[in-house]
Amino acid sequence: MSQNLARSLIRRWEAEMNAHNTAGIAALYSDDAVLSSPMFKTTRGRTSIAATFDLLFARFPDWKVEMSNILVDGDQVAALAVAAATDRFGGFGLPATGEPFSYRCVLLYTVRDARIACEERIYDLTAVIDRLEKVRVEHELRAASDVQRALFPRATQFGDYYEAGGDSIPCRAIGGDFFDFFVLPERRFGLTLGDVSGKGPAAALLASLIQGMFAVEARRWQGPARALSQINEALIRRGIEPRFATLSCATVTKDGNLTYANAGHNPPLLVTGEGIRRLVSGGPMLGVFADATFAEETVRLRPGDLLIVFSDGVTDALNGENEEFGEDRLRACVEANYKLTPAGLVATTLDAVRQFSGGAVHSDDATLVALRYVGNAVAA
Helix, strand or coil, X not given: CCHHHHHHHHHHHHHHHHCCCHHHHHCCEEEEEEEEECCCEEEECHHHHHHHHXXXXXXXXXXXXEEEEEEEECCXXXXXXXXXXXXXXXXXXXXXCCCEEEEEEEEEEEEECCEEEEEEEECCHHHHHHHHXXXXXXXXXXXXXXXXXXXXXXXXEECCCEEEEEEEECCCCCCCEEEEEEEEHXXXXXXXXXXXXXXXXXXXXXXXXXXXXXXXXXXXXXXXXXXXXXXXXXXXXXXXXXXXXXXXXXXXXXXXXXXXXXXXXXXXXXXXXXXXXXXXXXXXXXXXXXXXXXXXXXXXXXXXXXXXXXXXXXXXXXXXXXXXXXXXXXXXXXXXXXXXXXXXXXXXXXXXXHHHHCCCCCCCCEEEEEEEECCCCCCC
């Protein structure tokens, strides 16, 4: 068979493939042809080979192949090609991703009597599966991120004596930071901000677990210190080592009593007309010590006083020179934007963290909550 006829045969194969014409493809093979590929292994006979194409086109309705070079040496033909399709219905033993994919392959043919007698497809199926698996994991992480964001409360909370706001910047699709707001018995308002060690799905799952535990504690509220003790005991029973969590919890009453406790967390900042004070009462991190105890403190607020609770991802954020954002910059940002609403202050501060970091990769989640005691200002 001449080189031109061999090239013409393979180009016809390419055209029938892209037309998804199984009958036309099958007609190009000899009755006893053998096809070998990573996907279909070894298939013998024209009828069986045609069945593999039916299956291929059913799995990938937009399957296309493009040949860039066809080399002929006697009855041997080699072609370089790129195959492409969209993973709509799943293939390669994986769930569908809905994403396009492509891969390079080498096609080796033996031609006899103007028919394909033997075809071998050479490509790295493992690499194709790895790419699809990566896409699938990315989809799942995006879905998990949507769920995690849905678990966060509304960014702004109003009451007749308080206003609060919060937000979080995960360093990955999902993170180990969380915050929540609670309307508690006797018209108290509560908030919590936690930081689970580690990153990714495991940290996010534990953060959601602790957030759920706080929702339970809110229904039988006995104070921040008691809530931390109950959650610590529950985590110890579950044996979460080597993971742990730090957490800050606070409540405020209509008459201005702020009660708080920390579990190994960054001390919150209380901003008053007399300056900024760090709130340090509390105990160790959660999930580590079975006999841990937590101290709580009550502080009297005046209208306009502001509570700032933050995770260490805010103060530990690095810029290109490996400098930390630090608590001093956080204080300066809070003082400069003190008159903003809590939600506005949170947004401005987190934006300052982003600008400070520039193009540097965030190594930790950054979460910030602000609570302003309004007192009788609204009623007046």
